[in-house]
Amino acid sequence: MPIDKTPLLVVNRLGITLPAPRPLTLVKSISFHLGQERVALVGESGSGKSLTARALMGLLPDPLYMQAERLRFGQRDLTRLTEPEWNQLRGSRIAMVMQDPKYALNPGQTVGRQVMEPLILHTRLGRAERTEKVFAMLESVGLPEPKILSGRYPHQLSGGMGQRVMLAIALINDPELLIADEPTSALDHAMRDQVLSLIERLVAERNMGLLLISHDLQQVARHCERVLVMYRGRLVDQLPADALPSATHPYTRTLWSCRPSAATHGLRLPVLDRAALEALE
Numbered sequence: 240m241p242i243d244k245t246p247l248l249v250v251n252r253l254g255i256t257l258p259a260p261r262p263l264t265l266v267k268s269i270s271f272h273l274g275q276e277r278v279a280l281v282g283e284s285g286s287g288k289s290l291t292a293r294a295l296m297g298l299l300p301d302p303l304y305m306q307a308e309r310l311r312f313g314q315r316d317l318t319r320l321t322e323p324e325w326n327q328l329r330g331s332r333i334a335m336v337m338q339d340p341k342y343a344l345n346p347g348q349t350v351g352r353q354v355m356e357p358l359i360l361h362t363r364l365g366r367a368e369r370t371e372k373v374f375a376m377l378e379s380v381g382l383p384e385p386k387i388l389s390g391r392y393p394h395q396l397s398g399g400m401g402q403r404v405m406l407a408i409a410l411i412n413d414p415e416l417l418i419a420d421e422p423t424s425a426l427d428h429a430m431r432d433q434v435l436s437l438i439e440r441l442v443a444e445r446n447m448g449l450l451l452i453s454h455d456l457q458q459v460a461r462h463c464e465r466v467l468v469m470y471r472g473r474l475v476d477q478l479p480a481d482a483l484p485s486a487t488h489p490y491t492r493t494l495w496s497c498r499p500s501a502a503t504h505g506l507r508l509p510v511l512d513r514a515a516l517e518a519l520e
């Protein structure tokens with residue numbers, strides 16, 4: 240199937256503000272497009288990645304608010320949605336996977352029930368069809384024996400299994416866009432690549448868009464086609480993932496080269512020159 244690059248999501252001059260005690264702009268006029276492609280959103284802690292993701296889901300915590308010149312998802316103007324319209328969009332056309340399944344899953348409900356929930360909320364499928372879909376979804380996120388697993392509770396799952404269950408919940412209604420906020424940071428290193436590869440494969444197979452948030456640029460770059468770089472609330476760079484080795488922006492270059500590896504063993508890692516970055520603003 241040909242890949243459609245017409246933007247699913249258009250973000251134009253999006254700002255996020257904390258109103259009190261004095262208005263403080265936390266995300267500063269960022270603009271980007273996202274089509275049926277895998278895009279990484281990277282930046283250091285506190286740079287505004289999660290706030291950006293939450294704004295795109297209509298889930299900004301009180302009292303933060305957003306304003307945007309344009310914020311569109313397909314034909315919908317996200318700046319004008321009512322709460323019931325957001326509820327309708329979330330979990331059907333846009334889905335999100337959070338950082339840690341330990342907190343995101345409901346400890347008192349079985350896995351099967353939680354994966355089924357979006358079908359109950361957003362479709363008219365009957366019980367048998369729903370169960371069939373839940374089993375198929377659990378299998379496609381790499382969880383064998385879905386019947387047994389459906390009866391389990393979150394505390395009976397490993398971290399990797401929990402994250403796969405969260406993916407199943409996110410994808411069961413075939414959304415067009417998946418936003419994944421540090422989906423693997425609670426996992427050990429070997430498991431991270433496995434889960435990221437799974438996300439990459441599922442998103443490609445389903446012709447979806449992906450916004451993958453991380454502070455590990457080297458790792459997400461392997462799974463994405465494009466990279467957006469945030470620094471202190473601004474979007475300072477955007478580039479194709481394969482252009483990262485020759486990135487020209489100083490912050491992108493630092494992020495790209497500051498991770499220790501076998502190749503950098505024994506060498507001094509670069510340090511971020513914040514004064515030079517401030518001068519660029």
Ligand SMILES: Nc1ncnc2c1ncn2[C@@H]1O[C@H](COP(=O)(O)OP(=O)(O)OP(=O)(O)O)[C@@H](O)[C@H]1O
Nearest residue numbers: 257265282283284285286287288289290291300454
């Ligand atoms: N509810 C809130 N009220 C006030 N300030 C907030 C709130 N949430 C986030 N912030 C501030 O907004 C800035 C951006 O936060 P955000 O959570 O988007 O960062 P991030 O890039 O996701 O960082 P991390 O990599 O640590 O997850 C931070 O300075 C943070 O302290």
Ligand SMILES: [Mg+2]
Nearest residue numbers: 288289290420
């Ligand atoms: Mg965050």
